[in-house]
Amino acid sequence: xxxxxxxxxxxxxxxxxxxxxxxxxxxxxxxxxxxxxxxxxxxxxxxxxxxxxxxxxxxxxxxxxxxxxxxxxxxxxxxxxxxxxxxxxxxxxxxxxxxxxxxxxxxxxxxxxxxxxxxxxxxxxxxxxxxxxx
Amino acid sequence: xxxxxxxxxxxxxxxxxxxxxxxxxxxxxxxxxxxxxxxxxxxxxxxxxxxxxxxxxxxxxxxxxxxxxxxxxxxxxxxxxxxxxxxxxxxxxxxxxxxxxxxxxxxxxxxxxxxxxxxxxxxxxxxxxxxxxx
Amino acid sequence: xxxxxxxxxxxxxxxxxxxxxxxxxxxxxxxxxxxxxxxxxxxxxxxxxxxxxxxxxxxxxxxxxxxxxxxxxxxxxxxxxxxxxxxxxxxxxxxxxxxxxxxxxxxxxxxxxxxxxxxxxxxxxxxxxxxxxx
Amino acid sequence: xxxxxxxxxxxxxxxxxxxxxxxxxxxxxxxxxxxxxxxxxxxxxxxxxxxxxxxxxxxxxxxxxxxxxxxxxxxxxxxxxxxxxxxxxxxxxxxxxxxxxxxxxxxxxxxxxxxxxxxxxxxxxxxxxxxxxx
Numbered sequence: 001x002x003x004x005x006x007x008x009x010x011x012x013x014x015x016x017x018x019x020x021x022x023x024x025x026x027x028x029x030x031x032x033x034x035x036x037x038x039x040x041x042x043x044x045x046x047x048x049x050x051x052x053x054x055x056x057x058x059x060x061x062x063x064x065x066x067x068x069x070x071x072x073x074x075x076x077x078x079x080x081x082x083x084x085x086x087x088x089x090x091x092x093x094x095x096x097x098x099x100x101x102x103x104x105x106x107x108x109x110x111x112x113x114x115x116x117x118x119x120x121x122x123x124x125x126x127x128x129x130x131x132x133x134x
Numbered sequence: 135x136x137x138x139x140x141x142x143x144x145x146x147x148x149x150x151x152x153x154x155x156x157x158x159x160x161x162x163x164x165x166x167x168x169x170x171x172x173x174x175x176x177x178x179x180x181x182x183x184x185x186x187x188x189x190x191x192x193x194x195x196x197x198x199x200x201x202x203x204x205x206x207x208x209x210x211x212x213x214x215x216x217x218x219x220x221x222x223x224x225x226x227x228x229x230x231x232x233x234x235x236x237x238x239x240x241x242x243x244x245x246x247x248x249x250x251x252x253x254x255x256x257x258x259x260x261x262x263x264x265x266x267x268x
Numbered sequence: 269x270x271x272x273x274x275x276x277x278x279x280x281x282x283x284x285x286x287x288x289x290x291x292x293x294x295x296x297x298x299x300x301x302x303x304x305x306x307x308x309x310x311x312x313x314x315x316x317x318x319x320x321x322x323x324x325x326x327x328x329x330x331x332x333x334x335x336x337x338x339x340x341x342x343x344x345x346x347x348x349x350x351x352x353x354x355x356x357x358x359x360x361x362x363x364x365x366x367x368x369x370x371x372x373x374x375x376x377x378x379x380x381x382x383x384x385x386x387x388x389x390x391x392x393x394x395x396x397x398x399x400x401x402x
Numbered sequence: 403x404x405x406x407x408x409x410x411x412x413x414x415x416x417x418x419x420x421x422x423x424x425x426x427x428x429x430x431x432x433x434x435x436x437x438x439x440x441x442x443x444x445x446x447x448x449x450x451x452x453x454x455x456x457x458x459x460x461x462x463x464x465x466x467x468x469x470x471x472x473x474x475x476x477x478x479x480x481x482x483x484x485x486x487x488x489x490x491x492x493x494x495x496x497x498x499x500x501x502x503x504x505x506x507x508x509x510x511x512x513x514x515x516x517x518x519x520x521x522x523x524x525x526x527x528x529x530x531x532x533x534x535x536x
Contacts, residue, residue: 004295004298006294007289007308026273
């Protein structure tokens with residue numbers, strides 16, 4: 001997915017604040033699902049959430065206001081109790097690597113209790129497994 | 135209530151981003167209720183929300199990273215269908231006026247439908263009515 | 269401009285948090301300038317900022333996660349000491365009005381002091397003046 | 403440092419959004435310095451920033467709106483080219499572990515170029531080195 005760094009996402013160092021990347025990863029997961037015919041909105045409406053159990057970001061170069069960024073998401077694991085994504089953020093104009101990252105997710109129900117990801121979702125996810133974003 | 139401007143709340147102009155003030159107003163409402171023996175968390179758990187129907191901010195001077203700010207909230211209206219607050223933000227070190235603002239709220243149920251604010255809540259709110267924060 | 273409501277922009281009421289709208293207005297101003305051949309990034313690099321002196325939002329209906337929204341920005345005033353925009357947020361799928369708003373801006377220099385907006389910028393802005401977004 | 407989960411920090415899962423933790427870590431670093439007689443604001447004013455080169459969060463239990471949280475920061479490394487912190491977030495009411503995390507920082511100058519952390523800062527940091535937050 002593509003996005004532009006918003007002014008509100010900058011900080012007084014003149015760069016995108018490092019917490020913004022975590023928000024972009026999430027937006028990229030949602031788009032990744034949509035592009036493959038799945039809807040995270042519908043998953044949530046059906047009472048299944050992919051709660052984040054860990055996230056990590058490695059910052060390589062600064063993104064600045066109005067930069068157009070490409071956020072690549074890759075599905076690395078799709079198990080009934082654990083889903084893992086990795087990410088790569090690239091500056092659109094020159095393909096410069098801005099950041100990489102990973103997130104691990106645990107399927108949870110409406111009461112935030114761990115649950116098994118329904119088989120129907122697993123079957124939709126598995127064909128899109130890849131070894132990583134790098 | 136008092137708070138410190140977080141680094142994440144600054145932008146590349148080197149000042150607190152103007153959207154942060156709206157978040158601070160909200161935090162001040164929650165503290166305002168707590169200081170008067172009410173809990174917005176309990177109100178939400180009981181299925182009553184005070185949905186924001188309008189908000190306005192007038193920025194007088196910039197707040198910068200690490201400034202200690204005092205956020206004063208004042209209850210201007212407490213009706214079954216409409217609650218109104220006004221705000222004043224002051225820099226703690228020198229009492230400089232940073233911003234003023236207002237917000238109007240509509241009581242809503244869990245399904246986000248307008249409802250009457252239960253009388254018990256109204257009775258708790260009314261004694262704290264004031265003509266404004268200025 | 270079009271955007272999708274991010275999961276991070278929702279709150280526990282299940283709707284887009286009201287402070288997000290202020291961020292979207294800003295993103296819409298930046299796009300508005302770009303579509304008309306101006307760059308807010310270049311304006312900032314040249315040492316001119318449009319500091320926000322007031323903002324107001326009227327919330328009509330809730331936006332929810334993954335809604336596709338259209339943010340219309342309209343330039344209402346373009347004076348050397350004051351620039352004013354108004355906004356209309358519409359849900360893309362059914363044209364439902366979600367919110368309206370306004371923001372007033374004061375040109376400032378790198379030291380955050382009020383300055384006159386350079387004539388070159390004013391000349392670029394003026395042809396795009398309109399009476400409003402509604 | 404202590405803080406309360408703000409309503410704006412929640413998401414539609416009814417819990418604090420996972421990106422908020424990254425912001426809290428940062429606020430905890432600033433308070434950690436202040437409590438030890440250092441000021442990150444002065445460091446920035448002197449032209450030295452601690453740019454984030456990586457961050458990781460492990461989420462153990464959900465924090466919810468209005469929870470009072472204790473954010474412990476521990477300095478694990480203080481070298482001229484690399485500073486490392488770890489974190490532990492605990493719910494104040496019952497000492498429940500909410501999350502742990504780490505961040506690595508690189509001293510940078512105003513132009514965002516890597517630099518050596520001035521010896522005066524290193525000398526102030528070193529006495530506070532510890533093996534971790536856990």
